[in-house]
Amino acid sequence: MMYAKVIVDVAAAQTNKAFDYLIPEELEGLIQPGMRVTVPFGPRKIQGFVWQITEHTELARVKPITEMLDPYPVLTEELLKLGEWLALETVCFLITAYQSMIPSAIRAKPKKLLQLKMDEKDLNPALQTIFAGKQSVDWAKFSNDKQTMALLKKAIQEETIEVEYFLKDQTKKKMVRTIRTSDSAYAIDHQQIIGNRAKKQVQFMNWFKNNFPSEAVAIQTVTEQAGVTTNIIRSLVNKGLLIEEAVEEYRDPYENQEFEQPKRPNLTTQQREVLDPIDAAVTDSNHEAFLLRGVTGSGKTEVYLRTIETVLEKGEEAIVLVPEISLTPQMVERFKERFGSQVAVLHSALSSGEKYDEWRKVHRKEVKVAVGARSAIFAPFENLGVIIIDEEHEGSYKQEDHPRYHARQVALWRGNYHSCPILLGSATPSLESYARASRHVFTLLELPDRVNKVAMPEVDVIDMRDELKKGNRSAFSELLLEKMQDRIEKNEQIVLFLNRRGYSTFVICRNCGYTAACPHCEITLTYHHTGRNLKCHYCGYHEPMMNTCPECESEHIRFFGTGTQKVQEEITNLLPEARVIRMDVDTTSRKGSHAKLLQSFRNGEADILLGTQMIAKGLDFPKITLVGVLAADTMLHLPDFRAPERTFQLLTQVSGRAGRDKLLGEVVVQTYTPDHYSIQHAKTHDFKSFSLEEMGQRKRGGYPPYYYITLVTVAHEDITKVIKTSDKIASYLKQTLSPETKILGPTVSPIARIKDRYRYQCMIKYKNEPELINKLNEIHFHYQKEMANNHLSISIDMNPQMFM
Numbered sequence: 148m149m150y151a152k153v154i155v156d157v158a159a160a161q162t163n164k165a166f167d168y169l170i171p172e173e174l175e176g177l178i179q180p181g182m183r184v185t186v187p188f189g190p191r192k193i194q195g196f197v198w199q200i201t202e203h204t205e206l207a208r209v210k211p212i213t214e215m216l217d218p219y220p221v222l223t224e225e226l227l228k229l230g231e232w233l234a235l236e237t238v239c240f241l242i243t244a245y246q247s248m249i250p251s252a253i254r255a256k257p258k259k260l261l262q263l264k265m266d267e268k269d270l271n272p273a274l275q276t277i278f279a280g281k282q283s284v285d286w287a288k289f290s291n292d293k294q295t296m297a298l299l300k301k302a303i304q305e306e307t308i309e310v311e312y313f314l315k316d317q318t319k320k321k322m323v324r325t326i327r328t329s330d331s332a333y334a335i336d337h338q339q340i341i342g343n344r345a346k347k348q349v350q351f352m353n354w355f356k357n358n359f360p361s362e363a364v365a366i367q368t369v370t371e372q373a374g375v376t377t378n379i380i381r382s383l384v385n386k387g388l389l390i391e392e393a394v395e396e397y398r399d400p401y402e403n404q405e406f407e408q409p410k411r412p413n414l415t416t417q418q419r420e421v422l423d424p425i426d427a428a429v430t431d432s433n434h435e436a437f438l439l440r441g442v443t444g445s446g447k448t449e450v451y452l453r454t455i456e457t458v459l460e461k462g463e464e465a466i467v468l469v470p471e472i473s474l475t476p477q478m479v480e481r482f483k484e485r486f487g488s489q490v491a492v493l494h495s496a497l498s499s500g501e502k503y504d505e506w507r508k509v510h511r512k513e514v515k516v517a518v519g520a521r522s523a524i525f526a527p528f529e530n531l532g533v534i535i536i537d538e539e540h541e542g543s544y545k546q547e548d549h550p551r552y553h554a555r556q557v558a559l560w561r562g563n564y565h566s567c568p569i570l571l572g573s574a575t576p577s578l579e580s581y582a583r584a585s586r587h588v589f590t591l592l593e594l595p596d597r598v599n600k601v602a603m604p605e606v607d608v609i610d611m612r613d614e615l616k617k618g619n620r621s622a623f624s625e626l627l628l629e630k631m632q633d634r635i636e637k638n639e640q641i642v643l644f645l646n647r648r649g650y651s652t653f654v655i656c657r658n659c660g661y662t663a664a665c666p667h668c669e670i671t672l673t674y675h676h677t678g679r680n681l682k683c684h685y686c687g688y689h690e691p692m693m694n695t696c697p698e699c700e701s702e703h704i705r706f707f708g709t710g711t712q713k714v715q716e717e718i719t720n721l722l723p724e725a726r727v728i729r730m731d732v733d734t735t736s737r738k739g740s741h742a743k744l745l746q747s748f749r750n751g752e753a754d755i756l757l758g759t760q761m762i763a764k765g766l767d768f769p770k771i772t773l774v775g776v777l778a779a780d781t782m783l784h785l786p787d788f789r790a791p792e793r794t795f796q797l798l799t800q801v802s803g804r805a806g807r808d809k810l811l812g813e814v815v816v817q818t819y820t821p822d823h824y825s826i827q828h829a830k831t832h833d834f835k836s837f838s839l840e841e842m843g844q845r846k847r848g849g850y851p852p853y854y855y856i857t858l859v860t861v862a863h864e865d866i867t868k869v870i871k872t873s874d875k876i877a878s879y880l881k882q883t884l885s886p887e888t889k890i891l892g893p894t895v896s897p898i899a900r901i902k903d904r905y906r907y908q909c910m911i912k913y914k915n916e917p918e919l920i921n922k923l924n925e926i927h928f929h930y931q932k933e934m935a936n937n938h939l940s941i942s943i944d945m946n947p948q949m950f951m
């Protein structure tokens with residue numbers, strides 16, 4: 148008897164372990180760890196992952212597995228192990244960790260087809276009856292028929308048939324009808340079979356054998372190229388000269404783009420020096436972590452590409468993480484150009500069907516490079532040669548929901564498992580990584596100069612308080628406006644950056660000071676011009692814009708602050724001849740619109756690109772010579788110790804868009820706090836001085852990288868319940884953790900209420916607390932029942948990136 152240990156799909160404390168199931172005889176030898184199965188669980192049938200296979204069970208009575216859902220494991224042995232580690236480290240359930248590693252499209256229940264892999268007439272009679280002249284049959288028809296299953300199992304093992312799974316509806320694989328020549332087309336003179344009268348058929352067979360001796364070609368392609376009707380093809384299929392098959396066609400989201408074989412630049416001396424130790428680590432299979440700090444435009448991406456070349460030569464695979472990759476089509480192009488069809492692209496802007504296809508290319512070992520956003524870190528490669536994380540400081544590498552992992556942390560684990568190097572790149576590394584480099588935990592590599600030797604752009608910092616004193620109430624300082632005029636005359640391009648967070652328009656009554664806030668969340672509503680309504684960005688609540696103040700009935704209620712729409716209107720007033728492309732959530736929500744807008748800006752169809760965070764990264768357009776940051780300090784005042792770091796990073800990123808080619812770039816930064824060190828050091832492009840000063844702040848405040856932080860947030864509709872629970876958690880932690888560890892709070896969260904639930908938080912600051920993970924897991928399990936039944940939520944965030 149064989150048994151499977153199965154992790155069932157119920158995220159709860161009682162089920163956070165493997166359950167034993169009997170492997171039915173007909174599935175013995177087929178079921179492997181990492182496959183999904185259906186199993187009886189109480190009165191229900193639920194899905195689960197096979198974790199291990201054993202010959203023993205402690206239990207007196209075990210129920211059999213109902214159904215096998217995958218013909219091949221979806222999780223490799225490595226990913227099964229990684230999931231265990233991840234569940235523990237991020238305080239979540241095993242099933243949650245495993246689910247996050249596979250694309251959501253395959254979580255649906257697939258339909259399985261048995262497909263013939265050989266000529267039907269060579270099958271044994273029993274199988275012939277099953278297939279009855281068809282190429283494929285539905286597995287579900289036989290899954291309860293023991294005898295047939297035994298037959299099929301043998302056939303699968305002998306590889307005369309294979310199991311393929313098909314997802315229903317939109318994630319269905321796209322199939323194309325193809326033809327290829329049969330063996331008999333070569334064994335016998337085809338003219339004899341066709342006969343003399345069907346000249347066209349003979350002609351076509353000659354043509355086809357010449358052009359496509361053995362490969363399968365789409366029928367549509369053939370009819371177009373040879374100018375024949377499908378009837379001719381059909382009769383040749385009937386005569387056994389051609390074989391017609393349905394072949395899976397991948398939905399390639401990049402299929403309409405041409406990727407030229409690129410000029411591969413000669414490396415600069417700096418790039419060569421940086422590559423030497425990386426190459427050595429790849430070649431020697433060393434698990435070494437490199438931190439590559441290179442100014443914007445220093446050629447980091449070329450270093451990534453060369454590293455991957457070495458990895459591919461070695462026959463190994465590479466993962467490249469890029470933040471929100473959909474936002475940088477240019478980046479994807481560079482990988483596609485260099486490595487062509489060896490690249491799969493995994494990111495959130497793809498449809499779930501496309502995501503599934505790209506993932507399957509990795510799963511089936513059809514590609515060697517996966518380029519993607521955060522979750523691509525789980526690409527199921529088995530011979531990893533390097534993991535590259537570009538813009539390693541980016542907050543989006545941390546998942547804000549279960550499992551709350553950081554891609555960098557997973558990369559280090561996988562690099563250790565595969566004994567391969569990790570390459571972290573950034574112009575503005577996170578202080579955590581930079582500190583590790585200073586302690587030689589990471590190897591620091593630097594590219595201090597731009598490839599083209601063009602100087603870093605000149606940065607002007609404008610004090611907006613002075614502008615106001617001069618009577619300038621516009622969003623543009625005099626200097627910025629002047630420079631914009633100049634660029635438009637010279638036919639050069641401008642990027643205007645507006646920080647969305649904290650700077651979107653909110654409504655205020657100038658008479659009584661009333662501000663419109665969400666009735667469910669402690670947060671102001673944002674005014675949206677299209678539709679003239681007010682929206683909550685946390686819960687989606689919206690209401691029409693009011694004409695009079697609900698408090699004092701004054702008519703002097705209006706929106707305040709500056710959104711991209713309003714800035715666009717102002718540009719139209721001030722510079723009527725300027726052509727503006729606006730990029731924000733409103734103009735880029737449709738699929739592909741982001742890439743289209745960028746393309747038209749690149750083509751010179753506009754003078755000004757106006758946008759939010761999404762334009763800060765990756766743009767590499769030679770004609771951009773002016774970058775304007777409309778309000779540099781909006782992010783500075785968020786209740787978050789990383790606010791100065793984020794401000795510095797953002798200003799550096801945005802400035803990096805200017806002067807990337809031969810033309811010198813200029814940057815104008817508008818701010819109300821011109822003297823802040825994050826703005827001052829960004830002005831001089833001085834990462835080292837910034838990090839020195841910021842490290843001092845962190846040390847004084849007891850923040851990372853000097854201390855680790857864990858944030859526990861409790862939320863419930865009943866505020867007394869929230870206070871009671873968070874008090875209990877805090878005092879439990881105080882009792883059990885070491886005295887050096889600081890437990891702050893419980894205190895009300897910066898956003899005190901979301902979706903009608905009150906929120907309190909506890910912050911744990913520690914240097915060395917080996918018991919913490921266990922204690923937190925204990926707490927998580929202890930409150931599990933209440934969390935399931937009672938709307939109580941306790942979120943535990945190790946190394947949080949957000950403190951809201």
Ligand code: ADP
Nearest residue numbers: 412413414415441443444445446447448449598
């Ligand atoms: P980063 O990623 O550091 O911002 P990129 O890799 O985008 O910099 O490089 C900036 C520009 O320089 C790109 O247009 C790139 O094609 C070009 N480039 C990179 N390396 C070289 C090289 N060795 N010789 C010439 N051009 C290069």
Ligand code: ZN
Nearest residue numbers: 656659696699
């Ligand atoms: Zn009012």
Ligand code: ZN
Nearest residue numbers: 665668683686
């Ligand atoms: Zn709300």
